[in-house]
Amino acid sequence: MIVLLLIIIVGGRQISNSALLTVGGMLLSTALCFLLNYDRLKEKKLVPILNDGLVGGISAIGGLAAVIAFGAVVQSTQAYQQIVGWLMTLQMHPYVKGVLSTAIISGITGSSSGGLRLTFTSLGEYFLASGCNLETLHRLMALAAGSLDTLPHSAGLFLVLSYLGLTHKTGYRHIFVISVLIPAVLTVVFTALSIAAGL
16 A cells, blocks of 8 residues: 555656556555565465456456446436436525435435436536535535435445345345435434534
8 A cells, every 4th residue: 555655646746647657556566465475375376366356356346337337327317307307496505405416316326426426417517506615515415425325226235245145135224224324314414514504
């Protein structure tokens, strides 16, 4: 991690492409980790280790790609456009509208990052024109994105339950409390406090 950060900090002055810096830093960090642990690794068969790592990485990347693709498909549907139109007609404080919109769209897409991105894409102009504190709004919306994103249809939830060897029946009630109920309550509390404090 230190090598990665050093490459990003030092290399950032020479190379402006942050993706290239990150990938280069990760490759160098991986090679350094391999060299420092070579004594322990030389006795083990590396092919199964690399195979397990690649399978795990591909499934994680595939899951992320599926979530992003699903969000893009959802955004192009008539139902999504109707929901966004309905959200635009709501007359309420911009913080409440931002939090509610983000939670609903995150719930539809089953993804907090996808829901947040789609909310900013669909309602960003409204929030800019509202004159509210955009930093506070962003923090509240980021918190709201993590509330309804873990409903039972969430692709990320399927990955987590599959990895843990659980089913929705055995594991979802615990996930619901931790990943839906608590963030939703915190979102309501912090939104109310932000409005009351005039932030």
